[in-house]
C-alpha cells in the first residue's frame with residue numbers, strides 16, 4: 223500500500239470534536255446487536271444464564287475485551303447468543319441498542335441479528351420478532367431514528383442453517399427486515415459458491431444482500447462476494463487494498479465498503495487505525511460507509527470511529543460529513559422510500575460538512 227497523506231493536525235479535538243461528530247447526522251449500517259449490548263445488560267443476562275461470558279464481561283468492565291484474531295472473536299461471540307432468548311430480552315436489547323445509537327446522532331440503523339443461533343438455544347422466530355417489533359414501534363414513537371433489521375448467518379455452519387436464515391429473512395420482510403448477510407469466520411469458509419442460491423432468493427424477495435468479506439481473507443474474497451453473490455455492500459472489505467484492479471473496480475461501482483476501523487485494529491486485520499487503508503481507498507474513489515461492527519466488544523462507538531479516522535488516520539472532517547450524507551443512499555430500502563425519509567437529513571449532513579470546511 224502506498225502511504226496516504228500525512229495527517230493534518232486537528233483543528234478541534236477532545237470533547238468539542240466528539241460533540242461536533244455527535245451532531246453529524248449519520249447512519250449505522252454495520253452493527254451486530256449482540257456486539258452492542260450495554261455492559262451492565264451483558265453482566266445481568268450472563269448471570270441469569272449462568273454463562274461463562276459473565277467472567278469475561280466482569281473483567282471487561284475494568285480492562286475491556288481483548289481478542290487474538292477473528293476466529294477467537296467468533297468463538298467468544300457464540301457465547302453471547304444464549305444470553306438473549308425471550309421476547310422481552312429481544313425487546314430490551316433492541317431498545318437499548320437503538321437508544322444508544324440515537325444518542326450518538328444516528329438517524330438510520332440496520333441492526334444485525336443471527337436468528338438461527340438464538341433458535342438453536344431455545345428462542346423462537348415469532349418470539350424474537352415480537353420483541354424486535356415491539357422495540358421498533360417504541361423507537362418510531364420516541365426516537366429520531368429509523369430502525370431496520372438485517373438477518374445474518376454464520377458461514378461455518380451447515381448450508382441448511384444458511385437456508386433457514388434466508389427463510390427467516392424472507393418471512394420477516396414485513397416485520398422490519400431489509401437485508402441478508404453472511405458473517406462469521408471468513409478464513410474457515412470464504413467465498414462459498416453454494417451461498418449464491420441464498421442470495422438469489424433474498425434478492426428476489428426484495429432484500430438487500432450483504433457479506434462480510436476481505437476482513438480475515440484477502441481481496442479474492444471481496445471479488446467473489448461481488449461475482450458469486452452479487453452483494454450490495456461489503457462488510458469491511460479492508461483487504462481489497464491488496465489488489466489494485468479490485469480497488470479500481472470498486473471505485474467505478476456503487477458497492478460501498480462498510481469500514482469499521484477499531485474492529486479491524488482489534489482483530490489484527492490492520493496494525494493500527496493510523497495505518498488503515500481507508501485513506502488510500504478514499505483517495506482512489508472507493509465508496510465507504512463508516513460503521514462500528516461490535517462497539518461494546520471493541521470499546522468503541524460510531525462517533526469514536528469518526529473521531530479516530532480524523533485524529534489518527536487524518537481523514538478531514540468535511541470528508542467524514544460527505545461520507546455520512548452519502549451513506550443514507552446506501553440504506554437497504556427502496557429508492558423512493560430512501561429519498562422520502564432521508565433527503566432532508568442528508569442535506570443536514572452536507573451542511574455540517576460545508577461548515578467543517580469554513
Ligand code: ADE
Nearest residue numbers: 254405406407434515516
Ligand atoms: N460477527 C460479529 N462481528 C463480526 C465480524 N467482525 N466478522 C465476522 N463476523 C462477525
Ligand code: ZN
Nearest residue numbers: 254434457515
Ligand atoms: Zn460484522
